[in-house]
Amino acid sequence: MDSIAVIGGGGHAKVVTSILKKRGFRVVGYTDKRDRGALLGAPYLGEDEILTRLIRRDPACQAALGTGKTDASATRMALQRRIHGLGYRFPTVASPDAVVNEEVVLGSGTVVFDGAVVNSGTVVGDWSILNTNCTVEHDCAIGENVHVAPGAVVGGGVTIGDNTMVGAGATVLQGLSLCAGCLVGAGAVVVDDLVTPGTYVGTPAKRIA
Secondary structure, three states: OOEEEEEOOOHHHHHHHHHHHHOOOEEEEEEOOOOOOOEOOEOEEEOOOHHHHHHHHOOOOEEEEOOOOOOOOOHHHHHHHHHHHOOOOOOOEEOOOOEEOOOOEEOOOOEEOOOOEEOOOOEEOOOOEEOOOOEEOOOOEEOOOOEEOOOOEEOOOOEEOOOOEEOOOOEEOOOOEEOOOEEEOOOOEEOOOEOOOEEEEOOOOEEOO
16 A cells, blocks of 8 residues: 655645545645644644654655635645655556546646546646546646636636636637636636636637736
8 A cells, every 4th residue: 555645734634635535545644834734544643754764764755735826826735846846756546436538648747526527638737726526528638736626617728827726617719718827716717818827707708807
């Protein structure tokens, strides 16, 4: 049974921990700025500084990022790269209750939550989140550190740049391209290419910041 440490102790980390356990990982514990008590039975290890000692004791230990993503920044990716630099590998983790079809490529550290559907021909970069009940249709190109939030729908042939977030219940129509650094608000409908980083809301989605 592979051992793994979860980075973060909040609600997102709890869901990630649940998926890891379903996939047969041994969750050795979690790191956080404060002790939140046991996380689905996984103990508090300490702050992130403990990770250096942990990898020395167990060089095969892996890591999973349990911090959520609600913006279009690269902060989360920077954290992952720093921990990766300590020697940790970030496995790709897809819930057994998700549908990941043939000829799908999922990057290192990417997590696919319960009920998500990822259809054939799609390529997802490292450290992305495909959240509960989202749909990513065929032949999409999803960048690094992208969050497709619960219930969002990404149509076939869509390209999404790094660090972008597609909010809960949002829709991106087929064949479109979203540049890096876009935040698509909850329930928005994207009907045109997004070529400028920023926050987009409404139907059709318009840039507001």
